[in-house]
Amino acid sequence: MIQDFFRSDLSDFKAYEVSKTDYKVRLDANENFSNLPSEVRAKIAWAIEDSIFNRYPDGAASEVCARYAEYANVKSTNVMAGNGSDECIQIIANTFLNTGDKVLVQSPDFSMYGLYTKVAGGIPIEFPLGNELKLDINGFISMANEKKVKIVFLSNPNNPTGGIIQREDIIKIINGCSCIVVIDEAYFEFYGKTIVDKIESYENLIVLRTCSKVGLAAIRLGFLITNNVLMAELKKVKPPFNVNAISQCIACVILKQPEIIYKNVECILNQRKYLWQKLKDINGIQLYRTGGNFMLIQVENAQKMKERLLQAGINVRSFTAATLKNYLRITVGSREENDYLLKNISCKNGGII
Known part of the structure; x- marks a missing residue:
């Protein structure tokens, strides 16, 4: 059998699967939300x-x-x-x-x-x-x-x-x-x-x-x-x-023009501050301080929220590890993307939908 030539120490490996990219709002990969000018x-x-x-x-x-x-x-x-x-x-x-x-x-x-x-x-x-x-x-x-x-x-x-x-x-x-x-x-x-x-x-x-x-x-x-x-x-x-x-x-x-990078970073930091303030005020979300272009949240049922967001065309990062079972990682998006995310997370009384 051809499998006899495979490495036995890789038998339990699973291929790294990249999620599809045709979501309306992609907040799962920690990318920059805007293309180059x-x-x-x-x-x-x-x-x-x-x-x-x-x-x-x-x-x-x-x-x-x-x-x-x-x-x-x-x-x-x-x-x-x-x-x-x-x-x-x-x-x-x-x-x-x-x-x-x-x-x-x-x-x-x-x-x-x-x-x-x-x-x-x-x-x-x-x-x-x-x-x-x-x-x-x-x-x-x-x-x-x-x-x-x-x-x-x-x-x-x-x-x-x-x-x-x-x-x-x-x-x-x-x-x-x-x-x-x-x-x-x-x-x-x-x-x-x-x-x-x-x-x-x-x-x-x-x-x-x-x-x-x-x-x-x-x-x-x-x-x-x-x-x-x-x-x-x-x-x-x-x-x-x-x-x-x-x-x-x-x-x-x-x-040769690092100001392009500096401007991109400034835009992301502004949106990070905005998204942080909005998420912080939603009951039922535990929010963790971040030094990245993303933030980690903990909710009671992360998989349920993930599925609801997917139905709205929003992809965020969920985890299979037991230690991160009820966590989601959300990439900072544009103002429009962040507002659309918030609309699909919170309800009028300030809690999770």
């Missing part, structure tokens, strides 16, 4: 027209990395581009993990940390968040060292909770854990604080970034930022030509 799209079209299609792209994505380094205020030699930050996570796992090596993640957190750990032959260990979905810093450090983990992955702000790990606590984790520490700053722009300035100070620190949350989800571009010693090792595993020429071209147009 027409004048920016025109500049992109002109740039693409000059692209060389019969040659492989720049394997190092040199210009893109240089532009992003300027944006992130680091050296270009400290930046690696990936086909989305997902690929950067995979490169890290494939670079450092031997079969049976352990990786520590907080739970809940971005699922791809555990998935790529398993694919690389590693063992993911989950450290559950405590009251109010907060991370016990000392307990986390103790477990990392007790279990002798090789890598720690932490998203900050956290996905899906939106929670924040303060800078001094991140430094405590970097100092306290005898392993590589990966801080995923996918939602950095909405939080505004970073640890990227410490990549040269700590030999075990890697920072991840992405363009997906600030209006460029379609081009699948992420970045890995670290010191020269770790970078040299990571480059051994990075696939050649992993970022295509069109994605590089588009990113360079945007990164």
